[in-house]
Structures are given as structure tokens and as C-alpha cells.
Amino acid sequence: MMNEFFPDIPKIPFEGPESRNPLAFKFYQSDKKVGDKTMEQHLRFSLAYWHTMTGTGSDPFGVGANLRPWLSISDPMEQARARMRACFEILEKLQVPFFCFHDRDIAPEGETLRQTNKNLDQIVEQTRELIASSGKKLLWGTACLFNHPRYVHGAATSCNAEVFAYAAAQVKKAIEVTHYLGGQNYVFWGGREGYDTLLNTDMGLELDNLARFLHMAVDYARQIGFKGQFLIEPKPKEPTVHQYDSDVEACLNFLRKYDLMDHFKINIEQNHAILAGHTYQHEIYTARINGVLGSLDANEGAYLLGWDTDQMATNIYEAVFVLYEVLKAGGLEPGGLNFDAKLRRPSFEPDDIFIGHVAAMDTYARALEVAHKLLSAGEIEEFIAERYKSFGEGIGKQIVDGSVGFTELETYAMEHDQISNRSGRREMLEAIINRYI
Ligand code: XLS
Ligand code: NI
Ligand code: NI
Numbered sequence: 001m002m003n004e005f006f007p008d009i010p011k012i013p014f015e016g017p018e019s020r021n022p023l024a025f026k027f028y029q030s031d032k033k034v035g036d037k038t039m040e041q042h043l044r045f046s047l048a049y050w051h052t053m054t055g056t057g058s059d060p061f062g063v064g065a066n067l068r069p070w071l072s073i074s075d076p077m078e079q080a081r082a083r084m085r086a087c088f089e090i091l092e093k094l095q096v097p098f099f100c101f102h103d104r105d106i107a108p109e110g111e112t113l114r115q116t117n118k119n120l121d122q123i124v125e126q127t128r129e130l131i132a133s134s135g136k137k138l139l140w141g142t143a144c145l146f147n148h149p150r151y152v153h154g155a156a157t158s159c160n161a162e163v164f165a166y167a168a169a170q171v172k173k174a175i176e177v178t179h180y181l182g183g184q185n186y187v188f189w190g191g192r193e194g195y196d197t198l199l200n201t202d203m204g205l206e207l208d209n210l211a212r213f214l215h216m217a218v219d220y221a222r223q224i225g226f227k228g229q230f231l232i233e234p235k236p237k238e239p240t241v242h243q244y245d246s247d248v249e250a251c252l253n254f255l256r257k258y259d260l261m262d263h264f265k266i267n268i269e270q271n272h273a274i275l276a277g278h279t280y281q282h283e284i285y286t287a288r289i290n291g292v293l294g295s296l297d298a299n300e301g302a303y304l305l306g307w308d309t310d311q312m313a314t315n316i317y318e319a320v321f322v323l324y325e326v327l328k329a330g331g332l333e334p335g336g337l338n339f340d341a342k343l344r345r346p347s348f349e350p351d352d353i354f355i356g357h358v359a360a361m362d363t364y365a366r367a368l369e370v371a372h373k374l375l376s377a378g379e380i381e382e383f384i385a386e387r388y389k390s391f392g393e394g395i396g397k398q399i400v401d402g403s404v405g406f407t408e409l410e411t412y413a414m415e416h417d418q419i420s421n422r423s424g425r426r427e428m429l430e431a432i433i434n435r436y437i
Pocket of ligand 1: 102233235297
């Protein structure tokens with residue numbers, strides 16, 4: 001086993017719910033069957049490189065606070081190599097099968113685009129070897145089109161055509177790298193694709209350009225034989241005031257308008273959902289009924305704050321509804337459950353990486369078991385079916401079949417204008433959920 005960076009951390013054992021060891025699983029057992037799949041197959045956990053490996057613990061008011069063994073290496077490429085080795089040590093010790101990265105998370109930018117690509121190629125070679133020797137997999141790759149000042153006005157939606165071209169070159173390379181590493185998906189999160197003020201913005205052109213950009217990506221992927229799933233990740237605000245891919249419904253409208261539905265699904269993040277004023281379940285449900293549930297950025301936002309805090313998810317109650325939707329959708333594959341989450345700044349010790357992931361993995365494992373029981377018992381589903389049963393018979397069936405219009409319905413209503421409704425029984429249903437938790 002790799003033991004270079006965290007010699008004191010063992011491979012995380014399963015010790016069961018009675019254990020008080022923060023470095024042991026209470027619920028997650030990779031090979032435990034839940035229904036017809038193992039926990040590992042259902043959950044498809046993934047580490048987010050930018051938070052767990054590249055993140056420093058800085059915030060707008062303070063510099064990095066994280067203690068990380070690779071930070072003492074001053075040469076940027078040597079540090080990048082060490083970080084990648086550390087990543088695979090973490091994946092192995094945590095039994096996390098997947099990871100995700102932005103191009104710039106894994107290798108530093110050079111003076112020129114050529115040099116940057118060279119840096120990237122070196123780390124990608126090393127990553128490919130580590131993938132081969134460990135059996136770990138790339139859930140998705142993406143390009144960082146928001147950090148460098150050239151992207152101050154956006155990337156594919158920049159007012160500057162040279163920026164559009166540069167972003168295209170960067171995404172071309174990122175798709176190649178994702179393909180080379182066997183990535184199962186490729187993600188487009190909007191970054192700075194949005195606007196700060198409409199006073200300087202041609203929204204129509206920007207959206208048309210974004211669609212042009214995504215079509216070019218699809219064309220290029222086809223050209224090089226990349227078969228992974230493309231994903232859009234909605235977020236309503238931050239860093240821009242209005243992000244174009246604001247929520248699942250806005251993405252659906254965009255994908256339909258620009259004829260991209262055949263090529264894209266959606267990567268849904270809890271914190272982005274709540275910033276959009278939705279629950280996570282709402283967003284996943286919306287994606288599910290529209291056939292675009294792709295993957296999950298599984299984190300948790302602070303309900304009292306209006307920005308993306310990206311916390312490790314530990315709220316079992318909410319996670320139950322997430323897994324309930326996932327089970328109803330028949331699973332996430334080729335997507336997964338990516339911990340797009342960072343430790344709180346005061347949790348700066350290296351052990352916290354493991355403690356935080358164990359906490360989140362247990363949360364989803366527990367939620368998976370609850371959701372599976374709930375769904376198998378069928379209490380909620382039966383209640384819903386009963387609630388809508390008027391559409392399975394009589395006039396309701398005729399509405400659904402499309403055999404009546406306003407004229408027929410008026411005739412019907414004239415004869416049946418004494419209507420009785422039944423209670424929605426919300427409190428009863430919430431109490432049912434609690435029985436399973
Ligand atoms: C930022 C996003 C980002 C994407 C990947 O808010 O969540 O981390 O997941 O670009
Ligand atoms: Ni995300
Ligand atoms: Ni986010």
C-alpha cells in the first residue's frame with residue numbers, strides 16, 4: 001500500500017455503527033449489497049481534486065491554512081507530482097474508486113499555452129501510470145476557465161473572440177486528456193459564463209456563442225473517439241451575478257433550444273441547488289423526469305449563507321431524498337457521487353481529509369440503506385399513486401388519453417360541480433420517513 005504522505009493513516013476499516021473511531025466506517029462497506037448492487041456500485045464515490053488536493057484553505061479574508069505534506073516542495077512541477085501520488089494514497093486508504101479534476105488543478109500554468117500543455121502532459125503521464133497500477137478511475141475531467149485573469153469576462157461567453165479561441169484550445173486539450181485517462185464523463189461548469197451587469201452585455205450573442213462552443217466540443221469528441229458523457233453543471237450565481245446555466249430547468253431550455261439534448265446530461269450540486277432556491281431533490285427529480293440525470297456533486301451548503309460553501313455532506317435526512325431519486329432513476333452510471341466539498345478552514349490538519357470523507361461516505365451509505373428500504377416498502381409510492389388515481393379512470397383517463405377538450409370538459413363539469421378533495425397528509429408522510437431513518 002502507498003504510505004508516503006500519511007504514514008499514520010491506515011486503510012480505513014469498517015467498524016460498524018457502535019465504533020467511536022473517526023477514521024473507521026460506521027456504515028460504508030464497499031461490497032455490501034443493497035438490493036441488486038453493492039454500495040460501491042450504487043454510490044460511485046469520487047474525490048474532487050481541486051478541493052482535496054489543490055485547495056489551500058484560503059478564503060477571501062485569509063491565506064491558506066491547510067497543513068499538507070506536499071506543500072513544502074517548492075518546485076511547482078515536483079509539488080504537482082507529489083500531490084498526484086498523495087491523491088492515489090488517499091483514494092486507496094479511503095476506498096474511493098474515482099476522482100475528478102480541472103486541468104489546472106493537476107499541473108501549473110506555464111508562460112505560454114504550449115508550455116502549459118507540456119506541464120499538463122507530464123502530470124497526465126504520471127496519472128495514467130497511477131491509474132494503471134491502482135485500478136482507480138477518472139469519473140470526469142474538466143477545464144478551469146475561470147481562474148486566470150484572461151477569463152475576467154467569461155470564456156465561451158466572453159466579449160473577446162480571442163478569449164473564446166483560447167478557451168476552445170484549452171477545452172480541446174482537456175477533452176484529449178480526459179479521453180487518454182479513460183474518463184467516463186466530461187463536465188462543463190459555467191465558471192464565469194454569465195454577466196455582471198446587462199449594461200455592457202449582449203446576452204443573445206453570449207448564449208449563442210456558448211452553444212457554438214458546446215457543439216464544437218461535441219464535434220471534437222466524436223472526431224477523437226471520446227465516448228464519455230458530456231455534463232453541464234448548473235449554478236445560479238457566484239462568481240457572476242447571474243450565471244447562464246442557473247438551474248436544471250434553465251439548462252434544459254438551453255439544451256433544447258440549441259439542439260444539444262442528445263449530447264448532454266446534467267451534473268447536479270446540492271449547494272448550487274439551494275442557491276437557486278430549490279432543494280437538491282427538486283433538481284435531481286427534474287433531471288430524472290427529463291432523462292438528463294448525469295452525475296452528482298455531492299456536498300452541502302450552509303442555509304444561512306448566500307454562497308457556495310461546499311461542505312462535506314453529513315445531513316442524513318437530506319441525503320435520503322438524494323438516494324431515493326437516484327434509486328428511482330436506476331442509478332447514476334456512468335456518473336457518480338463526487339465530493340465537490342472542502343473541509344472547513346479550521347479543519348486544517350491532514351487527518352481531516354480522511355475524517356471528512358469518512359463522514360460523508362457514511363452519510364450516503366446510511367442514506368442509501370434508508371432510501372432502499374423506503375422504496376422497497378412502497379409506502380410513499382402507494383400514497384402518491386392513490387392520490388392521482390382519478391387520472392387512471394373516467395374523465396381523468398380521457399384527459400390523459402387526449403380524447404377530450406375544453407368543450408367536453410365543460411359538459412362534464414356542468415354535471416359534476418360538487419367536488420370533494422382529500423388531504424395531502426404531508427405530516428403523515430414526514431412521519432413515515434422518520435420511521436425508516
Ligand atoms: C463550482 C463548481 C465547480 C465544478 C467544476 O462552484 O462546483 O467546482 O464542480 O468546475
Ligand atoms: Ni461542482
Ligand atoms: Ni460548487
